[in-house]
Amino acid sequence: MSTRQFGARVQRNEDARLITGRGRFVDDLPLDGVLHGAFARSAVARGRITHLDTTAARALPGVHRVYTHADLGELDVTMPLLIPHPCIGHPRTQYPLAHEDVYHVGQAIAFVVADDRYIAEDAARLIEIDYDILPVEVDPAKAALDGAPLVHEDVPNNIAAHLVQVSGDPDAAFAAADHVTRIQVRVDRSTAAPMECLSTAARWDAVSGELTVWDGTQAPIGLRGALSSLFDLDEDKVRVVAPDVGGGFGPKIVFPYSNEILVPFAAKDLRRPVKWVEDRSENFVHMTHERTQIHDIELAATSDGVVLGLRDTFLHDTGSFIPYGIAVAQVASTQIAGPYRIPAIHVTFDCVYTPTVPVTPYRGCGRPQANFAIERAMDQLAAELGIDRFEIRRRNFITPDEFPYTRPDLVFADGLPVTLDSGRYDDALAALEKALDLDAIRAEQEQARAEGRMLGLGLSFYVEGTGLGPYEGAKIRLHPITGKAYVNTGLTAQGQGHETAWAQIVADQIGVRPEDVIVVEGDTGVFDWGVATFASRAAVVSGNAVHIAAVSARARIAQAAANMLEADPDDIELADGRAFVRGTTSRGVTLAEVATMSNPLRYAFNKAAQTATQFAPTARSTGKPLPDGERPGIEVSEYYSPPHATWAYGVHAALVEVDPVTCDIDVKRYVCVHDCGNMINPMIVEGQVAGGVAQGMGGAFYEKLEYDENGVLRNASFMDFLVPYATEVPHIEMIHLETPSPLNPLGIKGVGEAGTIPVGQVIASAVEDALSPLGTPPVRQVPLSPSAIHDLLRQARVN
Ligand code: MCN
Incomplete structure (x- = not known):
């Protein structure tokens, strides 16, 4: 009997090809x-x-x-x-x-x-x-000032776009606050480096x-x-x-x-x-870049740390052109409040032209910046009010009974108000605290400080609107000779493992092994309705389309098999590549027979079907009309359109040690708790989160594209633009929560970008904690290169 594939750690079908040099990339085409x-x-x-x-x-x-x-x-x-x-x-x-x-x-x-x-x-x-x-000005903050050189002569102050979004009554919230915290933060320009x-x-x-x-x-x-x-x-x-x-990571x-x-x-x-x-x-x-944003964020809070209001004004560097409009800035602006129940929000941004490579979404798409801003501000608020950093977050979480939680005046990239569908933020934080063993870490930190070592713990919560519409589709066809299932969608993968995930979904419905499901994506010659792979949307949108198509294919197979077996379709079961009458595995047919049955000429050459069955003579008696409701072959196409984004979330923490002499940062532990709803394949999910964290480590420590004052990129090579090696990515301890999304049949949320989003803040928060006995100023920007650490230490000495 077949076992359930959805949720199983199925080895990726595509890996044998990809890791043995048998992948076929554009440059390989003969x-x-x-x-x-x-x-x-x-x-x-x-x-x-x-x-x-x-x-x-x-x-x-x-x-x-x-x-x-x-x-x-x-x-x-x-x-x-x-x-x-x-x-x-x-x-x-x-x-x-x-x-x-x-x-x-x-x-x-x-x-x-x-x-x-x-x-x-x-x-x-x-x-x-x-x-x-x-003349040029490459810094967006200076490029937006009066008198700065213009990228496009007819665009005053280089401002391509300006948006103000207001939710609730921010002025009243700030007037009523016991305490206001303010911080300016900056995330720098990077490249996806596929x-x-x-x-x-x-x-x-x-x-x-x-x-x-x-x-x-x-x-x-x-x-x-x-x-x-x-x-x-x-x-x-x-x-x-x-x-x-x-x-791909976005720029493709x-x-x-x-x-x-x-x-x-x-x-x-x-x-x-x-x-x-x-x-x-x-x-x-x-290839397009992303990331430079400068946020001025303020939080208005009560003395016990409940946030009443948020104001954020930010500049977004859009490079020399704006092909994707405000997409990146808009995503940042709509996730600025993170997982917190902040009733009043005022967020405004300017997209600024600079004479640099154009900016389009790169893994995370504005979220790493927004996350850095809100989470840096939460850390600062906690410090100023003398409240524990974990506790202040807990006091502000949207609680499970408040979902769906709408921020009516913040319009997301799908053109709909931000509506967080589900989550157990408190449980995620509790799971993180348990995994970390906070008491032990605090004791270790005390001991380290007594020895003059700089040990620090940092954390970051994040939310991510995933699975944007408008729709995706899937076609499933049983091969008329082999009975294997061929699946086509309108998307394409760049390493995410769709071939395996879709195979798992289909295998469950039609009772075959995942390796007998052949997924072909990315070819407009086989399927040509769909949007694209971005916004961690494939699992939610394509995955559910594949599921709906598989349910439909199952029904068609059951109907055809019932006709062949003279049984009721409701009594047909599918397992091990066969359709049979429930309770009697001997009364059955293979899927190859089902697929080929209605085509006598194909059947004549179908060895797989002929060796298998007693139904061959019936099939060969040509000319009989198809039974009612039956169509030749098994081929279905279905579509899925999500009502709005589904919101994944998680919380990461790192324990780091900073060496004040070499300014090196050693990540001693990295723990992450994440929730992407029901997981199709936990192994793929873990790979996605780990890959995301690795890319986030790049942004946190190394990756900064440096333009000189003439607008020439100074570090346009891997000699000078550093990406983390595998040896620099720490072991990642991963904890899964599975809170099904109520929005789609499979209860899925996306995961492809999740790992990247919080890493900058996690490291900044940990470094700040580590260096706090020295009186260093708050960490306001990433990447945190050794020279950035040196600057922090120098500022501490100056003060
Ligand atoms: N998945 C799952 N269960 C879930 C959610 C997802 O098993 N609940 C699986 C999916 O089946 C899929 C993978 O995880 O195999 C990622 O799914 P999803 O989050 O829907 O992301 P997409 O497939 O839409 O991929 C896009 C996303 C983005 S936006 C970027 S950027 C990114 C990322 O994926 N680029 C990547 N991950 C990448 N991974 C690789 N190797 N290469 C890239 O370019």
Whole structure:
């Protein structure tokens, strides 16, 4: 008998392929006669091109074409604002190739296509480009001041968008408060650093008029829409395939990037397949960034630590363009109150243009910054009121009986008011306290301090709106020969394990092993209704669509088997790849037989079915009408549309030791409690949380993109931009809570970004606690590099 797969630690189907070098990424595709592309990019941040000459590049043997914007015809248009919002007063988006003006170092100016990559790169370097260099200001705080150099000449103070959101009566809350705490915090700019950089290949079929594009994207359907519109081709004539993709983390959602337009354009123009794979140094100055936000946050509280009101004013650095509108800032603004029952909120932000790589969502999407702001403020409030940091949080939690809890005037990215669906925040904190053994830690800390060692404990709660709509779908088809289930969705994975998770969901319904469910995602040729993989939404939205489709497939199989077995569909059970009448496993048929039954010619060649059954003669007697309500084969498509976001949450803590001489931070323990509702596969969930924490460690300790005063990125390589090695990520102790979301049939919440969100605050809080005997000032920013620790210590000595 089959055992339940949902909730089981099923080994990932995809891993055998991915970890033995058999993954197939864009660069692996064996495209006959493929040509290779390379871009010439802007060397200056803000400039006006005075001279652009491609003659020498075109003359290089092996070069097929050099394109500038003037060659693009209908494609020479600015890209649309992908998520409009009325507060965006000055939306500016990019051209596929720059016109006269360039807006950041790395902006694409020309595209070369040649016999091989070496020639293409050499030719790109032969393109002569002169600029009038214009003044720049890369710090968003200074860029928003009067008189600062403008990125776009017609955008005053570089303010792209300004939004004010008010919930309750903040003025009254602040007037009634016993105590107000204020802090300014800053999180710096980073990059997702996926293992596989951006990549695109394309082939134009002149016979059928079809364009096939392989792209390392998180959004094949979105890209297909963009290309069909830009190239003025019927959607049916454009197929976008995301093969294996080596990490996405947000920046691979459709933008579209220059390569996503130029590669197909060149393939169509030259009638040859064309490929371009970004190298690492390009990735730093081309793939979108995220994170810089500066928050001024205030909390109004009673003397016993109950928060009455919150005010937050923040600047969001949007880079040189704003393709995703206010998405990142809006997400930050709507999660600023975290898990706390704060009745009055005033949050306002400005999105500021800077002459830097454009900013779009990166794992966490504004939440790490918002979380840093509210949790830093909670720590400070606790310190000022003399209340324990755990206790002050407990006093302010939304309690289980208060769900659904709505913040009516904060509108989330789905266009709906923030409504937290469920949670047991108190239980999560209690589980963390138990796992940590707080009394023992406090004793250890006292002992360490007596020995002059700087030991500190930090914590952070977080909430995360996951599983945004509007919908996703799934198709399930039983293979007419093998009876194996093929599952297609409109999403695509970049390492999240969808192939296994969806297989588990389907296996439960139709009674097969997960390895007999073959999941194919990311190909508009097989399924083309869907949005994209982002916002930790696949498990909630696709997962439930897969479940609904599997229930539907189960019903269809039961009906067909009942017809074959002359039984009632309600009496049909499915297990071990067979359908049988309840109570008698001998009266049954294989799923291969069910799948093939209504097609006599297929059946004739179906060895799997023929060897199995006594029903073969019936099936072969062709011409009989299908029984009532039956359709040929087993194939269903279903959709799921969530009513609104589901809210995952958790709390992390770290015990760290700071060495005041070397300024090194040693993470001695890292504990996390999280709740993503019912887990499809706890092993995948643990991998997601651990990967998220590792990425969060990068943000907490190392990762900061440093622009110089000319707008040149100073650390555009892994020599200078440090990501954590496996050896620098501590062992993560993980505790799962499972509070089912009431919003969807499977009770799921998302988890893909969760691990990343609280880490900056956890480390800041722990370092602050460790150094507190020295009188260091509050930690106000991450990353906490050794020099940042040194600064804190120096300030303590100065004071
Ligand atoms: N899952 C589960 N039970 C749950 C929730 C999720 O078993 N209750 C499983 C899902 O089945 C899925 C995985 O966990 O296999 C992640 O699910 P989900 O939270 O829905 O996230 P998505 O699949 O939508 O992936 C997007 C999310 C985001 S937004 C970023 S950024 C991110 C992340 O996933 N990028 C990643 N995790 C990543 N992991 C890898 N390896 N690579 C990336 O680029």
